[in-house]
Amino acid sequence: VVAVTANPGPVAPSRGALRPVGLHQVQLTGGFWGQRQAVNGTATIEHCREWLDRLGWTGNFRDPNAALRRRGREFSDSEVYKLTEAACWETARPGGHPHGELLAEFTALAAGAQAADGYLHTGYGRPGQPARYSDLNFGHELYCVGHLLQASVAAARTGAAPGLLDVARRAADHACTQFAHSGFCGHPEIEPGLVELYRVTGEERYLAQAAAFIERRGHRSLPEHEFGWRYFQDETPLRTADVFGGHAVRALYLANGAVDLAVETGDEDLLAAVIRQFDRTLARRTYITGGVGSRHLDESFGDDFALPPDRAYSETCAGVATIMLAHRLLLATGDTRYGDVVDRVLHNVIAAAVADDGRSFFYAHTLHQRTPAEVPPAEHEQLRFGGGQRAPWFEVSCCLTNVSRLLASLGTYLATEDDNGVQIHQYAPTRIEAAGMSLEVATAYPDAGDVTVTVLAAPADERTLTLRVPQWAGGGTHVERRVFTPGEQVRLDLAMRPRWTFPDPRVDAVRGCAAVEVGPIVMCAESIDQEDGVRLDELQVDTAVAPEANAVKGRSIRPVDEPWPYRNDRTTAEGPEPIVVPLVAYHRWARRGPSTMRVWLPTTPS
Ligand SMILES: [Zn+2]
Numbered sequence: 052v053v054a055v056t057a058n059p060g061p062v063a064p065s066r067g068a069l070r071p072v073g074l075h076q077v078q079l080t081g082g083f084w085g086q087r088q089a090v091n092g093t094a095t096i097e098h099c100r101e102w103l104d105r106l107g108w109t110g111n112f113r114d115p116n117a118a119l120r121r122r123g124r125e126f127s128d129s130e131v132y133k134l135t136e137a138a139c140w141e142t143a144r145p146g147g148h149p150h151g152e153l154l155a156e157f158t159a160l161a162a163g164a165q166a167a168d169g170y171l172h173t174g175y176g177r178p179g180q181p182a183r184y185s186d187l188n189f190g191h192e193l194y195c196v197g198h199l200l201q202a203s204v205a206a207a208r209t210g211a212a213p214g215l216l217d218v219a220r221r222a223a224d225h226a227c228t229q230f231a232h233s234g235f236c237g238h239p240e241i242e243p244g245l246v247e248l249y250r251v252t253g254e255e256r257y258l259a260q261a262a263a264f265i266e267r268r269g270h271r272s273l274p275e276h277e278f279g280w281r282y283f284q285d286e287t288p289l290r291t292a293d294v295f296g297g298h299a300v301r302a303l304y305l306a307n308g309a310v311d312l313a314v315e316t317g318d319e320d321l322l323a324a325v326i327r328q329f330d331r332t333l334a335r336r337t338y339i340t341g342g343v344g345s346r347h348l349d350e351s352f353g354d355d356f357a358l359p360p361d362r363a364y365s366e367t368c369a370g371v372a373t374i375m376l377a378h379r380l381l382l383a384t385g386d387t388r389y390g391d392v393v394d395r396v397l398h399n400v401i402a403a404a405v406a407d408d409g410r411s412f413f414y415a416h417t418l419h420q421r422t423p424a425e426v427p428p429a430e431h432e433q434l435r436f437g438g439g440q441r442a443p444w445f446e447v448s449c450c451l452t453n454v455s456r457l458l459a460s461l462g463t464y465l466a467t468e469d470d471n472g473v474q475i476h477q478y479a480p481t482r483i484e485a486a487g488m489s490l491e492v493a494t495a496y497p498d499a500g501d502v503t504v505t506v507l508a509a510p511a512d513e514r515t516l517t518l519r520v521p522q523w524a525g526g527g528t529h530v531e532r533r534v535f536t537p538g539e540q541v542r543l544d545l546a547m548r549p550r551w552t553f554p555d556p557r558v559d560a561v562r563g564c565a566a567v568e569v570g571p572i573v574m575c576a577e578s579i580d581q582e583d584g585v586r587l588d589e590l591q592v593d594t595a596v597a598p599e600a601n602a603v604k605g606r607s608i609r610p611v612d613e614p615w616p617y618r619n620d621r622t623t624a625e626g627p628e629p630i631v632v633p634l635v636a637y638h639r640w641a642r643r644g645p646s647t648m649r650v651w652l653p654t655t656p657s
Pocket of ligand 1 (some may be wrong): 366369448449
């Protein structure tokens with residue numbers, strides 16, 4: 052039933068411009084991401100497992116009849132599944148850390164809590180619990196099943212969790228029967244899960260059900276809610292919407308499922324609809340970091356150009372989902388600009404999300420911290436997740452296991468292949484086996500821009516080696532086609548000059564500001580690095596002077612407090628003092644204790 056020979060990763064489309072590489076085809080051998088992947092494979096997976104046990108979220112499965120003592124929120128089951136998925140990829144990837152015991156235990160938990168008819172959720176349907184499917188808006192029952200299906204795909208493709216695929220199929224069959232004619236979940240996620248389960252099993256019913264869920268949405272059929280139908284992507288059909296809106300993670304998971312469906316069914320209109328919405332979202336609703344979501348109230352996209360840095364939500368999960376979507380569109384279309392999106396989100400959202408020890412995390416990613424945040428307590432979960440300091444766990448802890456499953460499968464996002472050769476989209480020290488070639492990539496990226504690809508083995512006929520050139524280095528691709536011989540090298544030198552970046556004037560919240568980027572890295576000013584007495588809200592930087600790697604020139608304007616902070620002239624502050632403003636990579640901020648921080652720096656009036 053399962054094609055394990057190629058060891059596919061999370062996404063294995065049956066067609067597309069480019070083919071994904073499998074889990075065994077790309078090995079991270081060190082560097083920026085190899086180090087993070089290793090920490091994830093040991094510390095983060097173990098940390099998540101400890102918290103799932105400590106808070107009783109695994110316990111819900113062990114004793115599902117103790118309904119009135121159930122712990123955690125409606126979606127806590129999904130964290131068990133996402134950690135299962137992460138552990139599968141980690142166990143099976145080359146050089147990974149084995150988690151066989153965890154996987155055997157979690158598989159048994161899911162199987163043990165499953166009802167005879169296939170229904171699986173620890174929070175509904177038993178005596179003392181709400182009825183099954185009594186709250187489609189917020190019940191998250193099918194959402195949790197979606198994560199179970201994705202975990203089972205990882206289990207089937209790696210062989211790391213025998214038995215989980217059977218549990219997932221029973222749950223999927225139940226969902227297909229229950230929702231044969233109407234209804235869908237308020238939180239999309241089962242859609243990409245069903246399509247991938249179809250890819251693993253060949254069962255057409257799963258593909259048809261994913262299509263039904265996607266087409267039913269957008270007709271205002273969910274119960275009315277104060278956040279509006281848009282929050283649930285139920286305001287406008289996905290086929291006709293022009294931009295992503297509503298809850299950001301919901302919108303992006305739905306878009307992922309729509310791309311998967313479009314690719315499997317050859318539905319060009321549906322694929323074009325997602326591309327159109329993603330293009331507009333990137334152009335008008337995305338932070339410089341690649342993060343999305345600018346409203347805390349409903350975790351949603353704001354209007355076009357509503358991108359306040361100090362209220363950036365930019366949830367880690369939305370970053371993960373953006374990478375998943377960009378990767379799917381890269382595979383479908385072959386358009387390498389999607390590699391730029393992955394590069395930006397990886398280095399500025401995902402890299403920022405996890406502490407160096409892999410045991411505390413950002414949920415939201417502010418771009419402007421105005422007051423130092425308190426260090427969260429180590430002993431209990433955070434109820435709020437606005438940013439400021441990384442926390443060990445959250446009441447809503449979706450982001451932790453999400454980033455874990457991404458890091459464990461990261462190799463599959465770095466390169467692709469086709470009948471002509473190999474395409475390298477992300478630069479990291481790696482060994483790549485694809486299109487009959489064996490390659491070794493050496494680079495210090497993102498700290499330096501030189502990339503050396505050494506051919507270790509190649510077939511006797513021609514191959515094409517394609518290297519993405521990031522937009523900031525000119526864009527496009529570097530292509531070499533010939534008969535490659537072992538030992539020869541292909542080099543790419545991406546100029547990493549620090550550069551000023553200015554916002555579209557319609558991004559009102561940062562008008563008159565500039566940011567510094569170096570390669571794919573967004574820089575920020577953090578208070579801990581500034582000279583004594585220099586405050587980040589009193590800075591102006593001079594964009595007439597080229598930025599250096601870790602500092603820019605500017606002045607401290609020392610404004611004076613007035614009873615009323617508005618005046619009828621444009622008088623600027625007296626006697627500004629010239630200063631040097633040290634910068635640090637945004638992903639490094641808040642690793643040295645509480646501090647203030649800003650990405651967008653006000654510029655001196657010209
Ligand atoms: Zn999240």
